[in-house]
Amino acid sequence: MTPTIAVLLIITFLLSTVGLLLLIWSIANNQFSHGQKSARTIFSPGEEGIGEDPAEAPQRQKQELSDAEYRARYDADQSSRLATLSWLSSSVFWLLLGSAYGLLSSAKMHMPELLANSEFLTFGRVRPMHLNAVTYGWASMAGIAIALFLIPRLFKTRLAGGRFAVIGAVLWNIGLVLGLGAINLGLSDGKEWLEFPWQVDLLFVAGGALAAVPLLLTAKQRTVSHLYVTSWYFLAALVWFPFLFLIANLPYVFPGTSGATVNWWFAHNVLGLWVTPIGIGIAYYMIPKILGRPIISYQLSLIGFWSLALFYSQVGIHHLVGGPIPTWLVTLSIVHSVMMSIPVITVAINHHGTMMGNFHRLKDSPTLRFVWIGALMYTVSSLQGSMEALRSVNVITHFTHYTVAHAHLGMYAFLSFILFGAVYFIMPRLMNWEWPWRRLIALHFWLVSIGILIYVVSLTIGGWKQGVELLTADTPFMDIVRMTLPYLEARTIGGSLMTAGHIVFAFHFVAMLLRKGRLQDQPTLFRNPAREVSQ
């Protein structure tokens, strides 16, 4: 053990020195000079104070923006249409399929005889199909789609190389079909979050790389001098995901428990370094844009970015607290998990601080309501995650439904809400058509909100009780199983509401693609559009 400690000490020392030198260099080179001016990069001249919300109202936009500015933004939005729609439409399909598998898994937990005769519908196959369909199908594809839409806006130019992204979407979809099919046939790789056979994973690496091409090409042609913080997150996520996915899927390289550390290093990084940067990147654009007001502290947003990169990349091993691996490794991840409160608080200050004084806008704007609730749930679930990593808490919550509730708070109440909000923002601009029925947006919102509330509350309580009982051997195991049943049933109710919400959302999405409904010259808001206020 001594050599390990020595190596760790040397690395720590070198890192601190490098960090100090970097700090001195960045102060000397004025790297901290990004001020509020940079935060205004996302606005056109004269646009500040005007909300872009949540769908284009052409007449008013024209009055506020010069013709050239208006034309340029219209061109930028249209340039990404095919690329964005190819990823987005696929993601909505996978959302429906993933929800169906999720709901089935949930029901099977308290009805073990449900559809039990077929090996293709057994719980142990349906559950990983749910996870992979919603993670790689829904969240990743919708995230990439929204990034493709925002890139030309962020760089104020047309999307370059959009067709690469379209080919990427095709490969990615083929990968999903083959990967999910493999799990269904019992050909899983056997590791959580990495179930797809490694041969299939190559398609995702290629598809992801193709989706990245337009990001780089467009960055090269950008007409803005400053890269807004959203693009920082997108650029970094683009570097991180292929790297992670490739290493974690290397077959035969990591045996035994080192395979477990790689497994969880990857699984948490999919959240921390892939979907989280996309989610907060989107919120960093949507909230100020809809309010017509720059984020309150731009410098803080950059500190948040680098601290997220540093701390989030090393939290994964908190999934193995108490497991058969070296203590220093677990401790390292716990320390980083707690340090994660720094980026989380900086992001919270910016997101919620920018909202201050504008909360009445939540009544009208579907995008703002979804995105801000998502941002709020990011704060909540991240702080909860930091607590959950502590040994004293983890000893209870590990191996229980509590963790499942936490995962859904992050992947759903945070990420999916932000994605829903962004879809409500971008579709009218891509289709030049308003959302046909505002009541459907409201219905979607209430179904998924009440659904996830029931889901998280029931499993959090049930999981905590389960964990407390499992600590000692006083309660027989089967009594614990019986105790959790009502909570598992409540989860199925919550899950049904969420799935119903997704059906409403998908129906509305298809109606939008087909341009159903009346031609409107007003944006579709939660309430009567005439009452829209701009600040």
Added chain:
Amino acid sequence: MKRALAIMVGAALILLLATLTLVVMPYLQMSAEQVPPDLKPYTERQLEGRQIYIANGCVYCHSQQPRDPSFASGDKDRGWGRPSVPGDYAYDTPHLLGTMRTGPDLFNIGARQPSKDWHLLHLYNPQAVVKDSIMPPYRFLFRWVRSVGEDDTVVRLPEPYAPEEGYIVPTEQALALVDYLLALDRTYPAPTLPEPEKTQE
């Protein structure tokens, strides 16, 4: 482009550091770990059974990693065994540590339930053995026959669960899976005491 490149290089370097600490160092340390001399490699048939375990996702409800009693005493007191050490998993690729205990830990299930008949019956109909169990039945790993051949193992079903006529016999897959489950017996002493738990608060 220079700034975009700087962000991407910086992001890559940070991830490289994380890879060094969370992937490379643990790999080096744990592959040097001593393998318990009493740990036997899996037989071919047990490995087949392990694949059935993976294919049907047993890992989503069953862990294979008892924790140290000083940390979580329930694990040992429920008879799940001594805390596991890295060496115990020398032949486990991919690992099946698991993160969920909807069902009990299986690190020592072969020692706890050494009966093949019990396992076959339990896989065919969990509720017949464990009242109110929420484990799904794995009937698709069994078949119905009118009369039993010489080599056939019969699942000994108690009265209300048995078919009216004929017999239920396990497929090769079910037999391999049970072979694997019976091999999950790590009651031998571990040469390396788990270092982690000693220093834990």
